[in-house]
Amino acid sequence: MERSVKESVLKVENVSKIFSREEGSFGQKKLVENHVIDQVTFDVYENEFLVIFGPGQSGKTTLLKMMAGLEKVTDGIIEFGQKKISGPNPQLGFVYQSIALFPWLTVMENVEFGPKVKGEGKVERREKAQHYIELVGLGGFEERYPAQLSGGMKQRVGIARAYANNPKILLMDEPFGALDAQTRYMMEAEIQKIWQKEKRTVVFVTNNIEEALFLADRIILLTNCPTKIKSEYHVSLPHPRSYVDKEFLKLRQEITNNMDRTL
Amino acid sequence: MKSEKKKNIIATLLTIAGFLLVWQLVSMAVDNAAFLPKASVIVLEFFKTFVNPVGKYTMTMHILISLYRVGVAFILATLVGIMMGVGMGYSKLVEAILYPLFEIIRPIPPLAWIPMSILWFGLGDASKFFIIFLGSFSFITLNTYDGTKNVDRELIGAARMLGASERQVFFKVVLPSSVPYIFAGLQIAVTAGWSSVVGAEMVRSDEGVGWLIVMGMNKGNTIQIMVGMLAIGIIGFLLAQLTTLVERRLLAWNDQ
């Protein structure tokens, strides 16, 4: 298979995460441990679109944040370019569900934030930012503030901002989770188009099976907490995919049936 | 929308008119100018003081002098307040050092500081600055502290992921996102500082709107007392409006 020649760009090896906090009142404090991730191992391959898919109560966001270096691993190793990840690394881009735009900066200023803190010159970084603003279809909105944009437009800015920093891998944490169904379909088509144009390794977390199947080369299905890998699916349907295609619906049913239930 | 705004303005004006009317009627019923002067008299006297000096100066000068005192103290309070607030919000160590002390000083009213401020700073403007400063800085400190503590963790994460250093996170994320809080603090502090002007001008002085009241009290001049009160009220209202205006200008991004 083609995959065998693909290079692994990020390795997750036996990674576990336990959140612990003290609970109770004076004198009778006890340590409450919450085992979120349990010995997860997988590779991310160059230029693939990998979707990490799991039920609402799986630790998929925690897993992604550990890959980004935003959260420490309790056990195991995450390696990026032969080096262990120990903190945020600008070679990894992160797109938040909450979008996390800087509300006091304009669209342009948000997108050029990464190049700017790296000390790139104004002309160069503006040009780069402009390119990505146009790529996500926001040309003409450069001077707007986030509060003046709709949810879908905000997330386009979030994506442009991540791309403008020229990351090796884009990590996306349920980026369309807060959008309405139609805007969501539109954004899914959009991100797929952008990905075709600007090939980049993407790791995309979602709890929406339609979204997972629409986008993924490969889907890793997680269990409920403590989260392990339940199965892996290779999706070879051609793009652009249809949500009501027979194959699509069949795979959807298959994965859904294999998924852990939540309350 | 527009007609609603108009309606609200009319409601405001009616309330003020109604208040003056009730005051006028009550004072006419009481009929004792030393106990409760008529509203009409106070309003008239208030305008007269802009032409006829009270003590050394006309009202305009009294107001300007008081504004100068509050202004200087307010700038100091802003600087100290923001530094303390940011420090306590950003560093646990600074918080541990300053917060308890701050909480002990905070409940002591500015008036209680008058004797000490005279001892330390004498009878000049310095002691007045000090009292007004104490009357306003805690609001700025507390709000800034709140703002710095409440910075969205995801914004900090986003900046880090884009390669921002610790210093850049502070100046490019923590500080700007605290600005709305700081402004809320400034707004309360302006009003609080202005209202402590009376206390400050109790320290020997020959001018200022606070002095008008103190002097009126000493002389048993009810009209002068109430004219001074009216001046403080109106200027305080204008100051609050002004800060809101400035805030709207500077914080356009915060408008929903």
Place this chain on the structure above:
Amino acid sequence: MSDKETKVKVTNLTKKFGDLLVLDDISFDVGKGEFLCIVGPTGCGKTTFLNSITHLYEPTSGHILIDGKEVNLKEHNISYIFQENSTMPWLTVEENVRFGLDIKSIPREEATNRVSEYLKIVGLEKYKNYYPNQLSASMLQRVVIARAFVTEPDLLLMDEPYGQLDIELRFKLEDELLELQRRTGTTVIFITHNIEEAVYLGERILILTNKPTKIKSSVFVDMQHPRNIADEEFVEIRNKVTDLIKWW
């Protein structure tokens, strides 16, 4: 529709904000006990539409009749469920569900019985003394559903209540909703952006246009519950509605 008594009758509903026409001459009927879905493109005057039905906005012209009488929130009992969690954080599950009954001063004992009956239906009796912050998103939405049904509303308006849930969970809650609706005979207007959801739930689907909002079409879904999303007829209706919306 013809076999059902009309519960809600909307005629020539129009709403303008100043010169801006948002709702343009909308007329439709909802039968008693009908489950009506309304779908429209993003940014269609959905909120205005809802607020006009509840008379939160006075319509510019047109009428909304419930049981033949002009809508009146004092007289008609309209419940409203939306996407954001609308439980009161300081009340327990039981107290939250009771809330509407207390407002209507239903006798204590009757209220208690009704609350416990509905808590049972949505499977939350074990959690009746929990506070909202101890519950998951889907459980919260169940509390809200119970709170709405317990007042036995004339009309239940739902505004994309399951937009944020996992698809799996959504289907489960939707099945519960259909069951409750069938048992109580409540008239439901369910607004959503999600076409699959509309086809899964609705007896009939009204399709709205972009602003100024009009009714573009009406599609009947004559399929048994529970419906299968991969079924040919289902896919066909879904495609038909999708074509009618044409938002891309």
